[in-house]
Amino acid sequence: MPIPYYSTVCLLTVVCWLAASTIGFAAGERNLExxxxxxxxxxxxxxxxxxxxxxxxxxxxxxxxxxxxxxLSKPNSRLLESIHKGRPNTAMDTWKGVMSEEATRDVLAYILTFPR
Ligand code: HEC
Structure with a gap:
């Protein structure tokens, strides 16, 4: 049975969208935007x-x-943990429920671009 034209277009749109959203951000690469x-x-x-x-x-x-x-003297893993879990007895809250680990890594990557 031939696949109707619109399903093909729909499928291609999804595939292209997925490709576009991942191109440039291979594993380990950060999305600074x-x-x-x-x-x-x-x-x-x-x-x-x-x-x-x-x-x-x-x-x-x-x-x-x-x-x-x-x-900045703390290793990235330690800073990620601070963001993820928050800092006890300070205003720095946990962001675990708000941002995925990947998103947290992107935020840290952005922070590290600030002029020192
Ligand atoms: C309500 C205010 C507030 C907000 C919002 C906030 N922070 Fe913080 N942040 C703090 C305070 C206060 C400290 C200092 C904690 C301490 O004394 O250990 C801190 C510390 C940190 C540190 C240093 C942690 C360490 O181990 O030394 C990092 C990194 C950080 N924040 C990142 C973030 C990121 C990323 C966000 C947004 C997702 C964020 N913060 C949102 C108040 C805030």
Whole structure:
């Protein structure tokens, strides 16, 4: 039985969309666009536009400066964990329920582009 024309078009659209959304982001490669989008949505209010901890909301203990050596001396795995699980007894909440591990890696990759 021949496959109707519209199903073929539909299938091709889906295949192309899937291909387009993954091309350029092979395993291990980070999506900085997504990282930036998520950062601006969830992190900027506290961490500020360039991660200096100068967002519009202030806390005690203070918001970490993401360009400081105190933060950057920690291995990425440790920082991912901080974002994923949050930091106990601080305003830094867990983002586990909001962002997948992949998305969290993208946000961290974006943070690491801030000028030091
Ligand atoms: C409500 C304010 C707030 C928001 C929103 C927030 N943070 Fe934080 N963040 C903090 C505070 C406060 C600290 C300092 C915690 C500490 O003293 O250990 C911190 C620390 C950090 C650190 C350093 C952790 C470490 O191990 O030293 C990273 C990385 C970080 N935040 C990333 C993020 C990312 C990514 C987001 C968005 C998904 C985000 N934060 C959203 C308040 C916030």
């Amino acid at each position: 997504r990282g930036k989008r998520l950062y601006e949505k969830y992190c900027l209010a506290c961490h500020g536009p360039l991660g200096r901890g100068d967002g519009t909301v202030q806390f005690d203990p203070p918001v970490a400066d993401l360009t400081s050596s105190e933060v």
